[in-house]
Amino acid sequence: MKKPNLILSHCFILLFVSNLFSQSLAEKLGYEKNAKLLIVHADDIGVSHSVNSATIKAFEQSGISSASIMVPCPWFPEIAAYAKQNTQYDFGLHLTLTAEWKNYRWGGVLSAKEIPSLLDDKGFFYATAEEVALKADPKEVEMEIRAQVDRAIAFGVKPTHLDSHMGSLFSTPDLFQVYLKVGASYNIPVFIPLNAVKSYPQLLPLIDKDLIAVDNFYMMESNRSNDEWTAFYKNIVENLSPGLNEIIVHLAINDREMQAVTIDHPDFGSAWRQNDLNTVLSSEFKAALKKNNIRLITWKQIMDLNK
Amino acid sequence: MKKPNLILSHCFILLFVSNLFSQSLAEKLGYEKNAKLLIVHADDIGVSHSVNSATIKAFEQSGISSASIMVPCPWFPEIAAYAKQNTQYDFGLHLTLTAEWKNYRWGGVLSAKEIPSLLDDKGFFYATAEEVALKADPKEVEMEIRAQVDRAIAFGVKPTHLDSHMGSLFSTPDLFQVYLKVGASYNIPVFIPLNAVKSYPQLLPLIDKDLIAVDNFYMMESNRSNDEWTAFYKNIVENLSPGLNEIIVHLAINDREMQAVTIDHPDFGSAWRQNDLNTVLSSEFKAALKKNNIRLITWKQIMDLNK
Numbered sequence: 001m002k003k004p005n006l007i008l009s010h011c012f013i014l015l016f017v018s019n020l021f022s023q024s025l026a027e028k029l030g031y032e033k034n035a036k037l038l039i040v041h042a043d044d045i046g047v048s049h050s051v052n053s054a055t056i057k058a059f060e061q062s063g064i065s066s067a068s069i070m071v072p073c074p075w076f077p078e079i080a081a082y083a084k085q086n087t088q089y090d091f092g093l094h095l096t097l098t099a100e101w102k103n104y105r106w107g108g109v110l111s112a113k114e115i116p117s118l119l120d121d122k123g124f125f126y127a128t129a130e131e132v133a134l135k136a137d138p139k140e141v142e143m144e145i146r147a148q149v150d151r152a153i154a155f156g157v158k159p160t161h162l163d164s165h166m167g168s169l170f171s172t173p174d175l176f177q178v179y180l181k182v183g184a185s186y187n188i189p190v191f192i193p194l195n196a197v198k199s200y201p202q203l204l205p206l207i208d209k210d211l212i213a214v215d216n217f218y219m220m221e222s223n224r225s226n227d228e229w230t231a232f233y234k235n236i237v238e239n240l241s242p243g244l245n246e247i248i249v250h251l252a253i254n255d256r257e258m259q260a261v262t263i264d265h266p267d268f269g270s271a272w273r274q275n276d277l278n279t280v281l282s283s284e285f286k287a288a289l290k291k292n293n294i295r296l297i298t299w300k301q302i303m304d305l306n307k
Numbered sequence: 308m309k310k311p312n313l314i315l316s317h318c319f320i321l322l323f324v325s326n327l328f329s330q331s332l333a334e335k336l337g338y339e340k341n342a343k344l345l346i347v348h349a350d351d352i353g354v355s356h357s358v359n360s361a362t363i364k365a366f367e368q369s370g371i372s373s374a375s376i377m378v379p380c381p382w383f384p385e386i387a388a389y390a391k392q393n394t395q396y397d398f399g400l401h402l403t404l405t406a407e408w409k410n411y412r413w414g415g416v417l418s419a420k421e422i423p424s425l426l427d428d429k430g431f432f433y434a435t436a437e438e439v440a441l442k443a444d445p446k447e448v449e450m451e452i453r454a455q456v457d458r459a460i461a462f463g464v465k466p467t468h469l470d471s472h473m474g475s476l477f478s479t480p481d482l483f484q485v486y487l488k489v490g491a492s493y494n495i496p497v498f499i500p501l502n503a504v505k506s507y508p509q510l511l512p513l514i515d516k517d518l519i520a521v522d523n524f525y526m527m528e529s530n531r532s533n534d535e536w537t538a539f540y541k542n543i544v545e546n547l548s549p550g551l552n553e554i555i556v557h558l559a560i561n562d563r564e565m566q567a568v569t570i571d572h573p574d575f576g577s578a579w580r581q582n583d584l585n586t587v588l589s590s591e592f593k594a595a596l597k598k599n600n601i602r603l604i605t606w607k608q609i610m611d612l613n614k
Contacts, residue, residue, distance in 0.1 A: 050564070
């Protein structure tokens with residue numbers, strides 16, 4: 001009867017070893033195997049003082065767990081100084097190749113002569129990801145986004161992750177490869193939203209199986225009325241799947257500055273962003289996270305797995 | 308008795324001719340010889356949305372007669388679009404070689420590689436005119452300020468005059484020569500405040516006698532309390548001399564954006580600028596201009612004399 005026992009014990013060992021290798025991300029982070037992990041993430045930091053102060057408020061009142069900074073924007077120095085002083089908060093970089101607003105625009109960190117394929121005739125980034133897809137030379141994109149990472153680091157920011165403003169870096173396989181390459185070369189995790197990327201089969205084969213991807217990402221939709229806001233996000237939280245999830249919010253104070261930045265553009269406009277801020281700060285949203293046993297995590301926790 | 312008559316008539320002719328050549332600026336502009344000419348001028352346009360909207364308000368409510376735009380600043384596109392559409396208002400260029408605020412800064416129109424002597428290690432302009440005086444290569448200054456003029460023109464602005472942010476271009480004879488040269492080459496009048504320049508005897512010989520200079524310029528002083536504001540400016544108006552005068556005001560709405568721009572700097576700060584706005588819009592200030600028979604003029608009137 002020894003043989004079966006031996007087999008059984010071998011089985012146990014195999015099971016143990018295979019279990020070790022197939023640990024879920026949640027387990028690797030110290031949570032239960034099927035934990036619902038969630039990053040509540042604010043975008044577009046550095047665009048304006050309004051966005052910076054809303055983001056700081058959201059961090060300090062535990063409304064978000066992570067945020068990403070746009071290095072080429074006018075208010076970058078303000079948020080960089082804050083991030084340098086407040087390393088308890090999770091700041092990544094919102095790699096930027098577009099400048100979408102009407103009267104308030106920016107160009108690259110590099111000079112116009114270094115990145116001619118990324119700029120319009122006024123020296124600003126193009127307004128849309130479609131134009132980037134059509135016109136950007138991937139070599140110039142790589143130089144520019146490396147310059148953005150280097151500039152953030154020079155200002156004392158320690159980026160916990162990289163993502164892509166308006167998804168420009170997902171707009172062609174070549175740009176997506178640049179994005180993955182730059183993340184790998186700095187050893188900084190990159191945001192890859194599997195539920196969105198699945199619609200672009202040409203991107204999927206480029207994603208190395210060792211990369212930690214976000215299973216589901218969520219964002220506010222157009223044409224929602226103010227009073228639907230909290231219900232929209234609460235519904236996401238109540239139906240969250242186990243695995244890695246990210247809700248992307250766009251925070252600002254609805255003030256004169258932000259109204260002028262987003263003029264003629266109600267989607268992602270000033271009121272929209274104030275609604276997002278109100279929601280993440282609301283007791284209703286926070287209670288939903290708690291009630292649904294959501295594990296709020298940061299990108300730094302993910303980055304630290306690579307150490 | 309013919310001879311004396313002939314002499315007399317010759318004298319009249321000579322008097323008439325000499326009078327023609329010695330016409331005062333006021334007369335050339337169509338005013339009485341000893342008119343008190345005044346430009347009420349707003350600086351720093353383009354720095355922020357707050358400054359832009361205060362300036363537009365001041366133009367539209369006849370609080371100012373002229374203003375000058377900072378081309379390298381983040382909100383330049385907003386005011387350039389307005390200036391292009393509203394040619395009835397007098398916009399010049401506030402040539403910019405400094406970026407004085409703590410968390411909100413800018414570099415040049417040209418790239419860091421083209422103007423290394425003008426930028427700090429972060430790629431921003433220096434904070435003070437003293438640093439510009441010490442470090443700026445006049446050749447790079449000339450390239451940069453020409454690029455500012457060219458960029459303004461490319462955006463549809465038709466500059467009526469040039470002046471110098473924080474007086475950087477008055478800080479050395481070499482830079483002052485660059486300023487005069489660039490103004491002459493574009494045929495745009497430059498602001499030369501004689502009462503201030505007199506303290507710098509090395510600049511005086513550089514001023515061609517044909518240039519139209521401002522006899523007296525005035526600006527708010529430090530350490531004034533809010534309730535002294537209107538009296539300070541009213542006193543200037545009541546004691547104005549005949550000739551060309553300019554009052555330089557710094558306008559903004561005292562809002563969250565402007566408070567953040569000017570953080571830790573009460574002089575020329577957000578409240579200061581709101582005080583300036585309140586003053587130029589006040590009926591008290593406007594009544595003082597009227598009562599003292601002040602001729603409010605624009606730089607465009609001066610520029611048009613050269614046509």
